Amino acid sequence: MTEQTEFILPSVIESVDMAAAKAESFARAIGLADDAIYAIDLAVRESVANAVKHGNKFDKDKDVEVTFADTGSGLEITVRDYGTGFSIEDIPDPTDRENLLKTNGRGILFMRSFMDEVDWDNPDGGGLMVKMVKNR
Amino acid sequence: MADINITERQAGDVTILDLDGKVTIGEGSVALRSTIRRVLGEGKTKLLLNLGRVGYIDSSGIGELVSSFTAVNKEGGTLKLLNLTEKIQDLLAITKLLTVFDVYEDEGEALSSFN
Numbered sequence: 001m002t003e004q005t006e007f008i009l010p011s012v013i014e015s016v017d018m019a020a021a022k023a024e025s026f027a028r029a030i031g032l033a034d035d036a037i038y039a040i041d042l043a044v045r046e047s048v049a050n051a052v053k054h055g056n057k058f059d060k061d062k063d064v065e066v067t068f069a070d071t072g073s074g075l076e077i078t079v080r081d082y083g084t085g086f087s088i089e090d091i092p093d094p095t096d097r098e099n100l101l102k103t104n105g106r107g108i109l110f111m112r113s114f115m116d117e118v119d120w121d122n123p124d125g126g127g128l129m130v131k132m133v134k135n136r
Numbered sequence: 137m138a139d140i141n142i143t144e145r146q147a148g149d150v151t152i153l154d155l156d157g158k159v160t161i162g163e164g165s166v167a168l169r170s171t172i173r174r175v176l177g178e179g180k181t182k183l184l185l186n187l188g189r190v191g192y193i194d195s196s197g198i199g200e201l202v203s204s205f206t207a208v209n210k211e212g213g214t215l216k217l218l219n220l221t222e223k224i225q226d227l228l229a230i231t232k233l234l235t236v237f238d239v240y241e242d243e244g245e246a247l248s249s250f251n
Contacts, residue, residue, distance in 0.1 A: 013161060013162045014162075016160075016161055016162070017160075017162075038223070042194060045160065045161070045194050046194065046195055049161050049194070049195075049196065094231060095230075095231060095232040100202075100231075100232060100233065100235070100236055101202055101205070101206055101236070102199075102202070103199040103200070103202050103203045103206075104195070104196075104199050106195040106198055106199065106231055107194075107195040109195075109230065109231065110194075110195055110227070110230070113230050
């Protein structure tokens with residue numbers, strides 16, 4: 001049976017901690033190992049921070065929607081904002097020498113490094129949705 | 137409870153900042169930024185960040201380390217890192233920032249390197 005939960009968060013920085021706490025709790029409940037939980041925690045923090053800051057731009061009239069699902073083979077996470085979206089190809093590689101001393105732009109690198117699958121989509125109704133999978 | 141506590145020690149002309157807690161988006165990153173600005177304002181430009189008790193850092197925290205490094209360099213100073221946890225080491229490797237920061241595991245060795 002697939003276990004699933006979804007919740008809505010306001011576009012405030014405090015939502016990052018809230019989403020991470022819920023992710024950890026869900027991941028522990030479905031029996032994931034500590035290493036996987038650390039990876040999930042980090043990826044959820046980065047994705048929700050992106051949704052709040054770059055997606056919804058702290059607009060309190062725009063929500064961040066988060067889902068967690070136990071797929072049996074792992075944990076699937078979606079994080080959706082209602083911003084104007086972006087093209088993932090336009091994000092500069094933070095590991096390029098000319099970008100090393102930039103103070104931001106590393107969140108997507110962490111999401112990709114720590115999760116097994118990361119995909120972005122522009123869903124109906126606007127905004128951006130990232131789907132991430134961590135295998136058991 | 138605060139996300140992070142930062143304690144300042146002096147060893148000769150080197151200022152050691154012992155960080156204890158999380159350096160994440162929000163309070164943790166802001167606390168680090170404020171402390172760096174304050175010590176630079178006091179004319180202290182040889183800084184050693186002890187990260188041994190930092191249990192968690194995210195991309196915002198990594199960005200704050202970079203920002204601190206740049207701010208200290210602009211003042212003609214030097215910022216080095218001490219006691220990276222395995223997780224922080226991993227994140228600095230992924231971001232290729234191990235090529236930027238001078239990193240030490242031993243405090244005495246780190247202090248000697250400033251002279």
